[in-house]
Amino acid sequence: MTNADVARLLYELAELMDLRGDVFKRNAYRRAARGVETLDGDVRELARDGRLDEIPGVGKSIASTIAEIVETGTSRKLEELRQGFPPGLAELMRVPDLGPRTAVQLHRELGVSDLEGLKRAAEEHRIRSLKGFGERSEENILRGVEMVERLGRRMLLGDALPVAEAIAAHVRAHGTELVSVAGSMRRMRETVGDVDILAGTDRPEEALAAFVAYPEVAEVVVRGPTKSTVRLADGTQVDLRVVPAASFGAALQYFTGSKDHNVRLRRLALQKGLKLNEYGLFDASGANLAAGRDEGEVYRQLALPVIPPELREDRGEIEAALAGRLPRLVTEADIRGDLHVHTSMSDGRASMREVAEAAVRRGYEYIGITDHSRSLHVAHGLSEDDLLASVEQARQLTRELGFPVLRGAEVDILEDGSLDYPDEVLEQLDYVIGSVHSRFKMSKDEMTERVVAAMADRHLSILGHPTGRLLGRREPYPIDMERVMDEAAARGVVLELNSFPDRLDLNDLHCRMAKEHGVLVSVDTDAHGVEQLDHMRLGVGTARRGWLGPEDVLNTRALDEVRRLLRR
C-alpha cells in the first residue's frame, strides 16, 4: 500500500459519495485523497505512529479508514458502498452533462450500469420517456457516449500545445490583441481533455470570425455570440471563449483553473469580504478591484504573490503563497544543456555534428550525446568499438566547434541490475544514463532490486525515465519510488525527467518527491531528431508542476559543476 494506492481508494470513496448524492462528503474524501497524494513521507509510517490526522483534510473518521486500508488493503465502508452501485456506474459520469444524479436515475429506472448499456438505452429511445428528459437530451447523451468512446484517451500536452498556440497566434494576427491558451494546457498538465483558448476584446465578432476561419478547421460545432467550438481535421476539438477586454485578466485566472485552486481562491476572497468571479474581484460596495488585462492583479489584490499556472492545483500553493514561501520555479531560460540525445549512430536521425550545431543555435553551453547500448538491438545499440570510436569523435567536435560535446551513453540496466558495457568501456565515457528497456513485467520487489543494484554501480550517474511509462500505451513498471529516491539521495545519483511527450517521467508528483529527498533532477529531452530538442519546454513545465527551482535541476549548472556532479 503506497501513498498512491491509498489515495486511489479515497478517490473511489469520493466517487461513491458523489453517487450517493453527498457532495460535501465527496469533497471531504477528495481533499483527503489529495492530502495523501502530496504527502512528504510514507502514509504507512503515519498510520503506525497514529499521526494520520496531521494530513490536511484527514480527520478522525478518514484517519481510521486509512488505517484500515493500510492494514487490510481495503475498508469495510468502501466494500459496503461498492455493493450499492455497479462498478461501471462511475464511468457514466464521463459523459458530458451527465452527473451523479442522472447516473443514479438511469440506473434505478432503466437498469443502466455502464457506458455500453447507456448507449443501448439511448439508441432504443428508452431515455426520452423518463421524467426530466426529452428527445434532445437523449440525442445529447448518445453523442456524449460516442465522444467518450472516441476520445477515451486524452490528448498529449505535446500534441495539444502547438495546435493551441498556432490558433491563438492566428486570432491575434486578425486584430484581437488579448489571446491566451487557458485550461489545463496552461497549467502544463501532461495530458489535456480539451483545448481552451481565451480572447479579451470588445469586438467579439472579429475574434470569432477569425477563429472559425482558421485553415485547419474542418467543422464548426458551435458558433455563439461569445463562444465557439470547432473540430480540426485531425479530430481535435477547440473552444474559443470571448470576454470583454475589461474582464480578460479575471477571466484568464478563472479559465486557467484548476477548479480546486479557484475554489480555494474564492474562499480566501470571501474571508476578506471580497467576491471573486470570472468578471473580477469585487469589494463589498461592488467596485471591481481586479479584472483588466493583467491576471496577476487578482492575486495581488488578494495580498498574494502571483501563483504560476503550473502550481494551481490546490497542492499547497495557496498556503505557500500566504506564507511567502512560493518557490522560484525553474524556467527554460535556466537550462544550459541537454544531457539525453540520440544520434543516427543508434536510433536517432541527426548526426552528432547536427545535434551539436542545433544545441549551439539554442544557446546551450553544452550537449550530451547518449546513444543506446549494445543489448538494445531494436534501437541499433552501439558495439563497444563503435562507442569508443565515437568518444574520440566527440572530442574532435568539441575542439572544432569550441562547444563542449559530452560523450555519454544510455546504457541498458540488464535483468540482474548490471550495466550493458564492461567497466573499462564505461570509464571512457563522460557519464552514463542507466535505463530499463526490457523485462517490464517483473514484480515490484524484483524491479526495485534491479534498479537499486544498478544505482550501486558508481558508473551510473543518471537514472533514465525512472518508471518507464508511456502515456496511453504502457503503465509504469512497478517500482518502489521511495526506495529509489532514498538510494539516489544516499549515492548522489541524479534522476531524469525525460521530456518526451508520452513519457514525462519523472512525473510532477515524483519531482516534488525528489526535491523533498534532496535528489537532483536532470531535465532532458531524449531527442531522436534536432526538432525534438524543443520538447525541453514540456519537461520544464512538468518540473515546474513539481515545484522544482533551478537549484533542484542538474542541467541549470555550468559545465564544470555538471561534470563534478556526474562523477560520483
Place this chain on the structure above:
DNA sequence: GCCGTTTTCGGCCCGACTGTTTTCAGTCG
C-alpha cells in the same frame, strides 16, 4: 466528513447555461 480571527455546529465557491419545464434541477468549468 472536515473545520474554526464569523469557531464545536453549521456551513462547505460561484455564475451561467441547458433542457425541460411553468419555476428549476442538474451540470459544468
